[in-house]
Amino acid sequence: MRSAPLSGSCSRTHMMAFVCNVSPIFIYSFVRFLNLKQTLRISFILFPRSYIYICSKYVCNFMTLYFVVPSREPNSKYSSKPQGPIIEDKAEYIRQLTALLESKDFRERIKGIDQLVADCQHNPSMVIRSLFPVFDAFRDRLQESNRKVNLYALEALQGMVRLLKVDLSGVLNHLVPAIVDNHLNSKNRAVYSAATGALCELVLNLDNSLLLEPFCFKARVLSGQAKVDLTEKVAELVTELYPRRPQLVEQKALPLLWGLLGPSSGSVHRATTSLCQALHHQMGPGLRQSAASQPPSVGRDLNQLLRTMS
Structure with missing residues (x-):
């Protein structure tokens, strides 16, 4: 069983798990047996067609334990079954679905989300229209x-x-800010994980040339963990896109790098280094040549960073 990455690179393995057909009570007892003081926390993670409980990470004698327990709930909350009769009239479909999504009752809004998920699978043409x-x-x-x-x-x-893949391209400029604003800097781990998971799905399922501009823009204007995550995503896109879209990459990614250069530390510095490495690997001497047209401080900071990388 594989899960979507919770953060960082979409292709990197972030979690190992042992699948156990046992109850959460057993897990709790086992953790108590190990005399681990951390309180057991259980959160929901969406897997295709099922839900599982994922218990928190525990470290004991240099061994990391993850427990994945199949849910005992008979029905997944994200049912793929049609929520009702398929509506053929576009205006009526929009009216009914938006009424659910905009309801004052949060349970109705959740019902609207379920309806949209089901329609993406069973009535995708209407969703696209x-x-x-x-x-x-x-x-x-x-x-x-x-x-x-x-x-x-x-x-x-x-x-x-x-489900929709490239058909979502038209609303990317609305979706990306809605995903990253606030959520990538959220202290709520479940929210942060869901947001990074959504970004990974965009990278895996859409044309990455469409993602480069919104990712670069948000990496410039946001701060904290959001800036770090998006800068690392841009570094990944540079490696994938530059061989076929070099002008696009230079137009969008270089201004981001110029703005990141200068004094920094910790995760921001590491993300800046990752982006610089990706661009230098693709552009070679052209990276320094591009910096020559910028203010002198940019070339100086770039040369200093490149020296630390060599």
Whole structure:
């Protein structure tokens, strides 16, 4: 069983797990037996067609233990079954779905998210025809203050991206800010994981040339962990895109690098180094040549960073 990465590179393995057909009570007893003082915490992670409980990470005598326990719930909350009769009229479809997504009752808003997920699988042509009004309403669920609905929407989006793929391209400029704003700097681990999972699905399922500009823009204007994560994502896109779209990469990624150069430390410095390495690997001496047209401080900071990398 594989899970989507929780953070960082989409291709990197972030979690190892032992699948155990046992109850959470057994896990709790086992952890107590190991005399681990950390309180057992259980969170929900979406897997294709099923839910599992993932217990927190425990370290004991240099051994990391992860427990993955199949859910005992008979029905997945993200049911792939049609939620009702398929509506053929576009205007009526938009009216009914947006009414659910914009309801004052949070349970109705969650029902609307379920309906949209089911329609992406069973009635994708209608979703695509209604893309802008439907995803305008769905975007508000990604950004709303009710944390339960907010998290539910972030997790559901991952499945929608896998189903619709390139057909979501038209709403990327709305979706990316809704995913990254606030969520990548969230102290709520479940929200952060759901947001990074959604970004990974975008990278895996859409044309990455469409993602480069919104990722670069958000990496410039956001701070904290969001800046780090998005800068690392841009470094990955540079490696994939430069061989076929060099001008696009230089136009979008170089201004991000110039803005990151200078005094920095910790994770921001590591992310800056990753981006610089990716660009230098692809551009070679052209990276220094491009910096020559910038203010002198840019060339000086770039040369200093390149020296530390060699």
